[in-house]
Amino acid sequence: MSLRFQRLILILLTLIMLGAALLLILFNTKQNIVFFYTPSELLENNIAPDKKLRIGGYVKKSSFVKKSLNNYEFKITDNTNDIVIFYKGMLPDLFREEQGIVVEGLIDKNNNIVASKVYAKHDENYMPASIKKELEKNNQWKKNYK
Amino acid sequence: MNRAVLITPLMVLTTICLFFLIFILLGKNPNDPPSALLNKSLPIFSSTNLYDNDDTLLSDSLKGNYTLINFFASWCTPCRAEHHLFFKIQKEIPELFILGFSHKDDLGDSKKYLEEEGNPYSFVGIDRDGKIAFDFGVFGLPETFIINKDGEIIFKHTGPLTKKIIDDEISILF
Amino acid sequence: MISLIGFSALCLSSIFSCIVLIPKSILQIKIKYFLFFIRSSTFLVCLSFLSLIFAYVTSDFSNFNVFQNSHSEKPLIYKITGAWGNHEGSILLWVCMISIYGFIYSLLSKSLDSFKILVLKIQSSLFIIFCFFIIFTSNPFLVNSVIVEEGLGLNPILQDPALAIHPPMLYLGYVGFSLVFSLAIASLLKTESDQMWVLETQKWSIISWGFLTAGIALGSYWAYYELGWGGWWFWDPVENISLMPWIAGLALVHSLLMIKGEQAIQRWIVFLSILCFSLSILGTFLVRSGILTSVHSFAADASRGLFILLIFFVTTGFGFLVFLIKSPTKKNDLNLLLINKTSALIINNILMMIAVLTILIGTIYPIIIEVLTNTRISVGGPYFNSTVLPILLPGFLLMSVAPVLSWQTNKIKKFRVYVICFLILSLIITIQSYLTTFNPWGLIGLLLGSWIIVGSLISVILRYKFSFTSKYIKSINSFTAHIGVGVMIIGVTYSSVYQKEFNFNMQIGDEITIENQLLKFDEIKIVDQENYQSLRAVFSLINNNGIISYIDPGKNYYPVSKMITTEAGIYHAWLKDIYITLGSETDNQWFIKVYINPLVSFIWIGVFIMIFASIVAVIKK
Structure with missing residues (x-):
């Protein structure tokens, strides 16, 4: 050759x-x-139901409901619009109200999301422990201004 | 033919870099939701005027005005570094009420400090035991907050202010 | 004070490196002094890094970096590792390693002096570029402008022994490619026709590749037991990014083998060397700039991102430009003959390059789409599984027949033995998989993996007389490495295809049966550790002969950062791992996820074999 x-x-x-x-x-x-939206973008875009997507935002304050063991409902917000999320399964350790999270799941007809995965974002800035302890002592822990 | 093959890596590289460049310049971040951490109301406090023992300031009286709150102390070197900038802010944003707190400091020292560096504050409050700073969640000096007319914290900065921060982050609030 | 020492050492070190770069026409430096400058620059940058570690150990919060990333209550080991657990410190470590690689090269190299100087000059330029990056955009020695008594702690999820040594390992791999890059560029610029550089590239690329393998394996082992998701590879952008230089490095190591057939294809080797290093920088760029968000990424900073982008563009662009202008002109007398080792290696190389390309496209696709259409997307695991795997399959197929092929001729050695063995093996495996749960991917993986192992084993047995000498181990080394790959393929296939997942709600005292074994929920233990509080659910695993083992999944609560981390409880056995994660609790009912991961241990064994093989390959003949 x-x-x-x-x-x-x-x-x-x-x-x-x-x-x-x-x-x-x-x-x-x-x-x-998988497309990624914020709650406002999701509402603007009118997405067809049963589409897999990701949505990012903060867990709305006092919106978290534990319906039963590992069956949760909460709202995700970007301070203008909220989206209701249904989730069955284990929540990540970092999950709490007012924490930034990303949810992956399917959207239903009422623009609610049935989540299959919940990711919590790492919070990189902490308060020093000494101050935290004092705050906890005085029941003022919630008063942390970031 | 041969040359064309050799140029390919360079061209691919340039294209990729160009995309990254645009991406960075647009300041995009694919997973970052907007901040929800601000817009909390300021804690309740009352503080005595450094220069007048009978004059007290209540947190409620701040409502209706934009207020800048700065925690300082004479023992804090970085505070001196940022001090002159408050005159700049005073000049640029005259409607801003500038409130200073002398934090865990000897009152005489505070007065002396303000004599040496000048006094840009509309009111200097005493926070001798650091209780007010504590309520604000201050953990190091200097620290600066800006409160809007409804008494909500709209800006917070730990560490000395710089010209850049004032131009980029503070001025745009007004 | 210590920060000042560190910073001055860093500056002085970059100045020393600058002196080295002065061209001969201006200042003639004797080789003795040249090496002196190079080596003292290394000592200084190491001093700089040590002083950062010292600042961390003594919790010197007047250093801004220490303040942000450390805490006085942390255990000593994590104080030390905190030094590279953040952006600034990790870049300093990176720079330190560039210098150390140059230092070791200057000690070990047997090349001509002129070539050695050229390599060290290029290495020093890389060093200086990254030094400038540190000094101007990410200085770890900044003085804290806020007066504080306590630091801000370190992300507890990063407080883990595997993760503490994972970045240095990975960096040793990444940075090792900088020396390979320097060697390649120097080989293009040199005037003598000395071929020593090919041998040196061979050695250094295997070293870097070995470290990279170890680094990636540690990272995925960490993900396996720390993230609690039951898997060990998630196609996370950061993982993809480390995989790209790994595959490119693998291609490089293999094409360097072609010298054995005296058919060194220089152009290709040089291209791969440049590519390996540029993919390493690209990885750093994407992670450090915060463009790709993942567990490992640090806060986004546009100016930093721009600077690394610039470095990436300049170094890679310069590399490819030199490659374009001074490309080796030696006519390559490739004798392909189509059915020999050389052609198999070439096809494998092409496959690896395509695999790198698909991973690259998948990783940066979201960025391109966002720039072009302003919609945000994410490309997840399914994309990579269904593009990268089909591309790799023919490569594995080639691997299994590779031992049969010869270097120079078209003849296939001992053809009949191999064919018979392969046929018997395939038959057994097919029947076995039909009798158990059949899965096409499982079958393919098992077939390929066992073919590779058996093919290599037969070659070893037929061709080399067994002896316990280092010469024997050395001569079967490439087969050893391939056996490692085969073992790993089987492990990967089984653990992903046949993974089983169970969910339970359990109370203390409850028992469940999983695959003929009884799992009993014994108790909940809460123990205070040095810097965290641990909650452990103790399970006992029981079979007919009694208790086999205890498994204790749980959660750790870190008071300093107010964070909780999940700790998976894993029962390791040779054939399967039982992997349990603990969920939340309502009315004494605990939610529990149990994964049965078959043959996960094979993955780690395979990796060990590969690393062992690369160590053997590096050790002097």
Whole structure:
């Protein structure tokens, strides 16, 4: 076999593999992509029900209801609009009210979300312990201004 | 043909970098929801005027005005560094009521400090035991808050202010 | 004070490196002094890093970095690791390693002096660029402008032994590629026709690749037992980013093997070397700039992001530009013949490059889409599973036949033995998987994995006479590595395809039966530890012969940061892990998730074998 012919085959092989990879990528980017919205964007966009999406925002204050063990309902807010979330399963350790979270799930007809996953965002700034202790002593823990 | 293949990595690199550049310049962050941490109302306090023992200021009386609250002390070196900037704020935003708290400080020292550096504050309150600072959640000096007309905290900064912060974050509030 | 020492040492060290760069025409430096400057620069930057660690150990909160990331109540070990648990410190560690790699190279290299100087000059330029990055945008020695007595603590989820050594390992890998990069660029710029650099690149790329493997494995082991999600790989952007230079490094290590067939394809090697390092910087850039959010990312900072983007563009652009202009012109006399080792390696290389490309596209796709259409999307695990895996499959197939092929000729060695063994093996496996739960992916994975293992084993047995000498271990080394991969493939396939998940609500004293074993909920224990409070649910695992083991999943409460972390309870056995996470509690009912992860241990064994093989490959002949 001449070197020229070998090279041709090699190039052809590369192109075939590259083509196959591109097809896979295109197919999968259509199938496996999840859109991300804030509550306001979600309401603006009028999304068809039963679509998988992610929504990010804060857990609204005093909206958290524990319906039974591992069955929760809460609202997620961006300070202008709220979205109701239903979730069955384990909540992350960092989950609490007024904490930034991201929820993945399906949207239903009433623009509520049936969540399949809840991710809590890490809070990177903490208060020093000494002050925290004092605050707790005086029942003023809630009064932390970030 | 050969040259074209060799140029490809450079071109791919440039395209990728260009996208990143636009992305950074637009200041986007794919997972960051808007902040919900501000807009809480200020704690209730009452404080005596440093220069007049009979004059007290109540937190309620701050409502209706934009107020800047700054915690300082004569022993705090970074406070000196930011001090002159309050004159700048005073000049630029005359409607702002600038309230200073002398935090865990000897009263004589505080007075001396304000004599040396000048007094930009509309009112200097005494926070001898640090109780007011405590209610505000202050954990280090200097610390600055801005309160809107409804008595809600709309800005908070720990550490000395800089010109940049004033221009970028404070001025736009007004 | 200590901050001042650290900062001055850092500045002085970058100045020393600058002196090294002065061109010969202006200042002639003798090689003795040249090396002196390089080495003292290394000592100084190490001093700088040590002083940062010292500031952490003594909880010197007048240092802003320490104030933000440490706390006086933390145990000593996490005070030390806190030094690189944050952006500034980790970049200082990175810079320190660039310098150390240069230092070790200057000690070990046997190249001509002129080439050595060229490599060290490029290495020093990289060092200086990153030093500037530290000094101007992320200085860990900033003085705290707020007077405080206590620090802000460290994220408790990061207070973990595996995670403490994970970043340094990963960085040793990433940064190792900087030396490979320097070697490649120097080989393009050099005037002599000395081929020593290929051997040196071989050594250093294996070292970097080995460290990277260890780093990634530690990271995923951490994710396995700390995140409590039952899995060990989540296609998180940060994981993808470390995987890209890993695959590129693998391609590099393999193409360097082609010298064995005396067909060094220099151009390709140089290209891969540049690519490895640029993917490493890209990884750092994407994580540190906060563009990709994940567990590991630090706060976003636009100016920082711009600076790293600039570094990325300049170094990579410079690399590829030199590659474009001075590309090796030596005619490569590739003799493919189509059915020999060289062509198998080339096809494998192409596959690896395509895999890197698909991961890259998946990772930066959200950014491109957001810039173009302003909608936010996320590309999750399913995308990567269904694009990367099909691409890797033919690669694994090639791996299993690779030992059969020869370097120079078209002849296939001992063809019949292999075919018979493969057929018998396939038959057994197919029957076995039909009799148990059939799953096409499970079958494919098991087939490929066992083919690779058996193919390598047969070659070892047929070709080399067994002896307990280092020479023997050395000569079967590449087969050892492949056996590691095979073991890992089986582990990966089984643990993902045949994973089982159960949910229970249990009270203390309750018993459940899982796969012929009894799981009994004994008690709840609350223990105060040094810097946290731990709550543990104790389960006993019982079979016919009595209690096998206790499993204690639970939660840790960190009072300093007011955070709770989940600690999975894992029962490790050779064939399966029983993995339990503890959920919330209502009326004494605890929610419990139990995963049965078969053959997870195979993954770690496979990784160990691979790392062992790379250590053997590096050790002197």
